[in-house]
Amino acid sequence: MPELGLLQREDVVSYVVILLFISGPINNIINLQNIYTRLIVANQRMNKFLDDFKGTESGIPRQNLVGVPFQSLEFKDVKFEYEGNEEEEKEYAFTLGPVNLKIERGETLFVIGGNGSGKSTFINILTGLYIPSSGRIILNGDTEIDLVDFQVLMTSIFTNNHIFSNNYDDYILDDNPKYKELVEMMELDEVLEDFTEKSARRKYSKGQGKRMSMIFALLEEKPILVLDEWAADQDPHFRKYFYEELVPNLKARGKTIIAVTHDDIYFKYADRIVKFDYGQVVKNFSVNEEVLKTESIW
Ligand SMILES: Nc1ncnc2c1ncn2[C@@H]1O[C@H](COP(=O)(O)OP(=O)(O)OP(=O)(O)O)[C@@H](O)[C@H]1O
Numbered sequence: 479m480p481e482l483g484l485l486q487r488e489d490v491v492s493y494v495v496i497l498l499f500i501s502g503p504i505n506n507i508i509n510l511q512n513i514y515t516r517l518i519v520a521n522q523r524m525n526k527f528l529d530d531f532k533g534t535e536s537g538i539p540r541q542n543l544v545g546v547p548f549q550s551l552e553f554k555d556v557k558f559e560y561e562g563n564e565e566e567e568k569e570y571a572f573t574l575g576p577v578n579l580k581i582e583r584g585e586t587l588f589v590i591g592g593n594g595s596g597k598s599t600f601i602n603i604l605t606g607l608y609i610p611s612s613g614r615i616i617l618n619g620d621t622e623i624d625l626v627d628f629q630v631l632m633t634s635i636f637t638n639n640h641i642f643s644n645n646y647d648d649y650i651l652d653d654n655p656k657y658k659e660l661v662e663m664m665e666l667d668e669v670l671e672d673f674t675e676k677s678a679r680r681k682y683s684k685g686q687g688k689r690m691s692m693i694f695a696l697l698e699e700k701p702i703l704v705l706d707e708w709a710a711d712q713d714p715h716f717r718k719y720f721y722e723e724l725v726p727n728l729k730a731r732g733k734t735i736i737a738v739t740h741d742d743i744y745f746k747y748a749d750r751i752v753k754f755d756y757g758q759v760v761k762n763f764s765v766n767e768e769v770l771k772t773e774s775i776w
């Protein structure tokens with residue numbers, strides 16, 4: 479440009495110096511645009527995620543139920559509907575209830591019914607994961623509660639259980655005699671290298687994972703144990719052990735057990751059976767040998 483007489487030679491130096499100095503900040507601003515766009519998208523996603531929780535409050539004042547002695551839990555006209563997103567989905571949307579059911583302290587309750595009858599949906603309500611659309615839950619005969627608050631009295635193992643790689647619980651596994659006893663009881667002592675926290679967080683087969691979850695659940699020492707098809711992944715030997723020894727053993731120690739099951743040959747180990755069909759409780763009866771012989775359960 480100085481050759482063409484468009485610029486003074488000394489001005490070129492100034493321009494080059496200025497351009498060199500501002501190119502860095504300009505590049506930074508351009509790169510920030512990328513981060514800014516990601517921030518906006520993340521913010522939109524978070525708002526959408528939080529929207530999903532709107533309207534899921536039961537409206538019942540929150541209560542601290544830690545240490546409250548459990549006597550009974552009563553479901554009164556409890557209903558739950560899955561919300562279909564599309565119009566056509568709504569037609570097939572599944573409704574659970576109204577469920578009327580009383581669970582007494584210390585009883586072993588088996589929840590039965592065909593595939594898709596609503597057992598797991600019921601368990602998800604019981605464990606506070608799904609908020610009922612209507613109905614009331616009464617604790618110990620007189621207190622209306624939100625089942626979310628009731629979780630402090632219960633420990634649960636779901637069908638698709640997951641074992642965390644860290645311990646977020648209140649108990650410590652290292653040098654814990656109760657843990658050692660439970661590992662031996664669940665016949666996992668040959669699988670684990672030792673009785674430490676580290677070896678507990680190894681990879682398991684499905685059945686082993688369920689047994690480990692049972693160990694963690696029992697270490698919590700909560701009065702109520704909720705199991706959704708726990709024995710389904712167990713081999714015949716351990717399934718037998720579960721129904722014939724573990725369940726009676728826990729019952730003798732005062733645990734209230736609510737277990738979803740399809741294992742009809744072991745139904746006699748329940749105190750009471752509740753059967754679901756199309757989202758309704760269609761049977762609710764105390765178990766004895768006679769009933770099991772005469773009643774056409776299925
Ligand atoms: N997240 C969901 N959204 C919509 N509908 C669902 C959802 N989960 C389950 N359902 C429907 O609810 C009904 C009951 O399902 P649920 O899982 O409670 O059955 P289940 O009795 O546990 O069956 P299984 O013996 O197969 O475990 C089914 O018809 C199912 O299609």
Ligand SMILES: [Mg+2]
Pocket residue numbers: 597598599637706
């Ligand atoms: Mg299920």
